[in-house]
Amino acid sequence: MSRFSALFRTTAVRLSALYLVLFSICAAFLVFYVTGMSERLLQQQTRDAIAAEATQIEDVYDRAGISGLLRSLERRARQPGANLYVIAGPSGEILAGNVAGLEPGLLDAEGWTSEPFRYRRFTDENRADNHVAIAQVLVLDNGLRILVGRDLQEREKFRMLVRQALMVALGIMGLGALVIWFGIGRNALKRIDRMSEASTKIMAGDLSQRLPMSGSGDEFDRLSESLNAMLGRIEKLNEGLKQVSDNIAHDLKTPLTRLRNKAEAALASTEGGNQNGALEEIIAESDQLIRTFNALLMISRVEAGSAPAEMSDVDLSQIVADCVELYEPVAEESALRLEAEVAPGVEISGNRELIGQALGNLIDNAIKYAEGAENPLIRVEMKKSDHHVMLTVADHGPGVPADMRGEVVKRFVRLDTSRSKPGTGLGLSLVEAVMEMHRGAMDIAATEEDGRGLTVRMVFPAAAT
Amino acid sequence: MVTRMKILIVEDDLEAAAYLAKAFREAGIVSDHASDGESGLFMASENAYDVLVVDRMLPRRDGLSLITELRRRDVHTPVLILSALGQVDDRVTGLRAGGDDYLPKPYAFSELLARVEVLGRRKGAPEQDMVYRVGDLELDRLSHTVRRQGKEIPLQPREFRLLEYLMKNAGQVVTRTMLLENVWDYHFDPQTNVIDVHVSRLRSKIEKDFDPPLLRTIRGAGYMIKDDRAPDA
Numbered sequence: 001m002s003r004f005s006a007l008f009r010t011t012a013v014r015l016s017a018l019y020l021v022l023f024s025i026c027a028a029f030l031v032f033y034v035t036g037m038s039e040r041l042l043q044q045q046t047r048d049a050i051a052a053e054a055t056q057i058e059d060v061y062d063r064a065g066i067s068g069l070l071r072s073l074e075r076r077a078r079q080p081g082a083n084l085y086v087i088a089g090p091s092g093e094i095l096a097g098n099v100a101g102l103e104p105g106l107l108d109a110e111g112w113t114s115e116p117f118r119y120r121r122f123t124d125e126n127r128a129d130n131h132v133a134i135a136q137v138l139v140l141d142n143g144l145r146i147l148v149g150r151d152l153q154e155r156e157k158f159r160m161l162v163r164q165a166l167m168v169a170l171g172i173m174g175l176g177a178l179v180i181w182f183g184i185g186r187n188a189l190k191r192i193d194r195m196s197e198a199s200t201k202i203m204a205g206d207l208s209q210r211l212p213m214s215g216s217g218d219e220f221d222r223l224s225e226s227l228n229a230m231l232g233r234i235e236k237l238n239e240g241l242k243q244v245s246d247n248i249a250h251d252l253k254t255p256l257t258r259l260r261n262k263a264e265a266a267l268a269s270t271e272g273g274n275q276n277g278a279l280e281e282i283i284a285e286s287d288q289l290i291r292t293f294n295a296l297l298m299i300s301r302v303e304a305g306s307a308p309a310e311m312s313d314v315d316l317s318q319i320v321a322d323c324v325e326l327y328e329p330v331a332e333e334s335a336l337r338l339e340a341e342v343a344p345g346v347e348i349s350g351n352r353e354l355i356g357q358a359l360g361n362l363i364d365n366a367i368k369y370a371e372g373a374e375n376p377l378i379r380v381e382m383k384k385s386d387h388h389v390m391l392t393v394a395d396h397g398p399g400v401p402a403d404m405r406g407e408v409v410k411r412f413v414r415l416d417t418s419r420s421k422p423g424t425g426l427g428l429s430l431v432e433a434v435m436e437m438h439r440g441a442m443d444i445a446a447t448e449e450d451g452r453g454l455t456v457r458m459v460f461p462a463a464a465t
Numbered sequence: 466m467v468t469r470m471k472i473l474i475v476e477d478d479l480e481a482a483a484y485l486a487k488a489f490r491e492a493g494i495v496s497d498h499a500s501d502g503e504s505g506l507f508m509a510s511e512n513a514y515d516v517l518v519v520d521r522m523l524p525r526r527d528g529l530s531l532i533t534e535l536r537r538r539d540v541h542t543p544v545l546i547l548s549a550l551g552q553v554d555d556r557v558t559g560l561r562a563g564g565d566d567y568l569p570k571p572y573a574f575s576e577l578l579a580r581v582e583v584l585g586r587r588k589g590a591p592e593q594d595m596v597y598r599v600g601d602l603e604l605d606r607l608s609h610t611v612r613r614q615g616k617e618i619p620l621q622p623r624e625f626r627l628l629e630y631l632m633k634n635a636g637q638v639v640t641r642t643m644l645l646e647n648v649w650d651y652h653f654d655p656q657t658n659v660i661d662v663h664v665s666r667l668r669s670k671i672e673k674d675f676d677p678p679l680l681r682t683i684r685g686a687g688y689m690i691k692d693d694r695a696p697d698a
Contacts, residue, residue: 287573294569326649326663329659330657333662353651353652360653368657
């Protein structure tokens, strides 16, 4: 029973039920309309036939008088399926005809009987008027009354037949609809059951589960397909998240361990000078940790976009000029030349702070890694085309091997595995997150043909003008 | 010190508050403590403080609403907001609420101290002065010229702004982040010693041919420009 009520709750079944009800109403209307119309048509035909016969009878009387009329009526009455004929006296008593009895008073008025009337045949055993007919009454000049009528039995039969046929057809259709409906509903229900089964498993934590597909490419398959695509994305994000948290655990443990070791050493050391030095190192180490945390938080905030840092129209040219000016003395100290070629007055929609930080990271990286390179040039270039603004930072340092270029953007990935240079391993991740937030993109290439040198390109969409 | 600075710390972490009070006392600053937003608001409205140090997340009334309410009551004591939220937009909302400075947690105490001192002296700050003077060093804000012992020293625009900010806060420690914020208007951590390099360039220009040194590096904190021979301002 619950199975049945569940079936009734499905949309397919409900919709079919609604259709069935509407269809039945239309069909019923059709049945009554068709039978009514055919009845009216038959009645009209009957009346026409009676009227024609009445005219003929009047003609016969005019030509051949009463005897001719009698003969004619006798002949007519003997034909199979004959009409009804009655000759009655002026007071209404039946003189001749093929009718045994009539409703009284029927012959009083000339013209059509106002309604179908009941009559009795000679063959009827009982003496009841149980046949129905319509008729026309003629009054002759000698006062004789003649009734010409037609039995309605046939018409009634026909009407019943039409109605029956329509009812049967309707019944068959209704039954068919029910069967089809049950089949479709049950089928849909089964597939939905399978889908919810799979999603229960997914909710229980098995993200590798996928919704079943029948392969027919119907609506259910399309739904499953898009849900499966969504699950795939969630699974990938989840894996990414897991990897990142693993990395965080690993990358924060290392400096925390160092921190702890230093604190322990400071505690063990008895000399005041040593202790102070160790404490300073501890503070430097914690600062580095805080820096890492801040960078991580910043990246996830930028990536989540939940509280998007305020975007406004910013002068990218000015930001680049400011950044270059900020880092230029540091580059010079590392015997590097920071050179900029910036298209003036380029405005984009963005966040000055974040773009500044991203560009700062790139210049800082270039200075860090290109120190001591043969070619001391670090070039910052900004070009504007119709749809994009391209900002490039290129150095001539050791660069990044082609197979590692996808890796270095990931969080905590550093080429310098010895980690001798200061850094969080988050710089490029931040750049990428910032670019994503600005609906732009970044890529990494080599500056020189032999694969040396690092060129980072940031492409911003140009502001709509 | 002519008068001791008096500040109010509104912080619900009692241990952190006690540490701050002790550290401020050692730096010669008297502090009161309120442990929730409502009592902080009450104390800040009833007493005259030089600076309020307000944590952003507080029980009973959060830090931002405390500041908004204070400003509504026409109390214009400078406020420094401390917050575990350190992102760009948080800073913006904090300053919009009426805060004067914003320091994300965790912070170095030297950073907090330098900022509190700058805020506390702001009232008497030579904002309108057209010429800043430290010893024989003169900075004319109108003509954008710097002279020492009457000799003009040519400076780049950014070097000029750097010196201007240092001289405006003469006698006080100015940290690297304060310089980055006020001279370059950036709030991120530049990681490398970019600021130090800029300061040392400036120093070589104003001190190479002159005596005595005026621009000093304060270890573990930042920089201070001061004429040692002059009495404390």
